[in-house]
Amino acid sequence: MAVIALQSVRGGAGATSLTAAFAWALHQLGEQAIAIDLSADNLLRMHFNMAVGQPRGWLRAAIDGLPWQQSALRYAPGLDFVPAGRLNDDERMDFFRHPEKYSHAWPAQIEALKKLYPWILLDVPSGDTPWTRAILPLADRILSVVTPDANCHIRLFQQTFPANTLFLLNQFSPVSKAQQDLHQLWVNSLNNFIPLTLHRDEAVAEALMSKQPLGEYRPHSLAAEGMITFANWALINLRERA
Numbered sequence: 001m002a003v004i005a006l007q008s009v010r011g012g013a014g015a016t017s018l019t020a021a022f023a024w025a026l027h028q029l030g031e032q033a034i035a036i037d038l039s040a041d042n043l044l045r046m047h048f049n050m051a052v053g054q055p056r057g058w059l060r061a062a063i064d065g066l067p068w069q070q071s072a073l074r075y076a077p078g079l080d081f082v083p084a085g086r087l088n089d090d091e092r093m094d095f096f097r098h099p100e101k102y103s104h105a106w107p108a109q110i111e112a113l114k115k116l117y118p119w120i121l122l123d124v125p126s127g128d129t130p131w132t133r134a135i136l137p138l139a140d141r142i143l144s145v146v147t148p149d150a151n152c153h154i155r156l157f158q159q160t161f162p163a164n165t166l167f168l169l170n171q172f173s174p175v176s177k178a179q180q181d182l183h184q185l186w187v188n189s190l191n192n193f194i195p196l197t198l199h200r201d202e203a204v205a206e207a208l209m210s211k212q213p214l215g216e217y218r219p220h221s222l223a224a225e226g227m228i229t230f231a232n233w234a235l236i237n238l239r240e241r242a
Contacts, residue, residue: 001114001117001118001119001120001239002118002119002120002140002141002234002238002239003110003114003120003122003138003139003140003141004022004119004120004121004122004139004140004141004142004143004234004238005121005122005124005135005136005138005139005141005142005143006018006019006022006121006122006123006124006142006143006145007124007125007126007132007136007142007143007144007145008126008144008145008146009126009144009145009146009152009155009156009159010126010147010151010152010155011126011127012147013126013145013146013147013152013170013171014145014147014170014171014198014204015123015124015126015143015145016037016039016043016044016047016123017047017204017207017208017214018143018145018168018170018198018227019035019044019047019121019122019123020035020044020047020048020081020213020214021047021204021207021213021214021215021223021224021227022035022121022227022230022231022234023035023079023081023119023121023213024079024213024214024215024216024227025215025224025227025228025230025231026079026119026231026234027076027078027079028215028228028231029228029231029232029235031078031118031119031231031235032078032079032116032117032118032119033078033079033080033117033118033119033120033121034072034079034080034081034082034113034116034117034119034120034121035048035079035080035081035082035121035123036058036081036082036120036121036122036123037057037081037082037083037084037123038084038122038123038124038125038131038135039084039123039124039125040059040084040087040092040095040096040125041084041125042057042059042083042084042085042086042087044081044083044084044123045057045081045083045084046208046211047207047208047211047212047213048073048075048081048211048212048213049075049211049212050073050083050211054083054086055085055086056070056071056073056083056085057071057082057083057084057085057086058071058082058083058084058085059084059085059087059095059102060084060085060086060087061085062102062105063085063087063091068082068105068109071083071085080117095131096131099129099130099131099134100130100134102131103131103134103135106134106135106138107138110138118239119239122135122138122139124136128159136162137162139164140164140238141164141165141166141238142161142162142164142165142166143165143166143167143168143194144161144165144166144167144168145168145170146167146168146169146170146186147169147170147171147172148169148171148172148173148176148178148179148182148183148186149179149182153182153185153186156186156190165192166192166193166194167186167190167192167193167194168194168196168198168230169183169186169193169194169196169197169198170198171198171199171200172197172198172199172200173199173200174199183197194230194233196226196229196230196233197226198223198226198227198230199222199223199226200223201221201222201223201224203217203218203221203222203223203224204223206218214227215227215228
């Protein structure tokens with residue numbers, strides 16, 4: 001059993017796409033997994049073919065006073081997901097201002113899910129906020145998703161990361177000299193840098209447009225094959241350590 005939080009160092013680094021792709025890769029390897037969207041942006045659901053106008057989600061249920069379990073959905077046998085749900089502007093502002101109203105129930109909910117799923121994947125929004133500070137301690141491991149650019153590089157060395165953080169390189173282009181240099185610098189300077197890279201691949205963007213996880217949309221793409229490799233690595237290094 002492992003509770004894994006995926007969080008981008010900056011917005012746009014790809015944590016949400018990777019959460020869906022990771023869940024699908026685990027599913028392909030015969031593992032049971034549930035992916036939970038913990039961002040009010042409510043985007044993870046779009047990788048699992050959910051209707052745009054469907055308001056269902058755990059945050060929607062919390063506001064309406066309904067059991068959060070009713071918001072869980074099954075995408076494939078052994079692969080479930082929980083969207084955040086659609087909110088109006090006032091509800092979103094209340095969530096941002098008073099995250100403690102919504103975070104206090106999650107420790108018990110995670111404990112309940114551990115009895116059902118060997119893999120629990122948390123899609124956590126980027127940034128250091130009261131909400132993320134309440135959610136990240138629930139994870140056994142935090143996968144901090146970085147892209148090889150100056151923006152991420154600056155943030156890596158001006159932010160503090162929990163001790164159980166692992167760094168995962170995404171959107172790597174081996175033809176870029178600048179990205180090669182950053183990759184080598186991070187390998188030599190960052191503790192807990194995962195020895196795998198996920199390559200930049202147009203299939204990732206196309207998969208979201210098709211409302212599918214990456215590996216389902218194009219299983220033989222470079223990024224999808226990289227994700228299967230990463231999932232195999234996770235079976236050895238994340239589950240046992242957790």
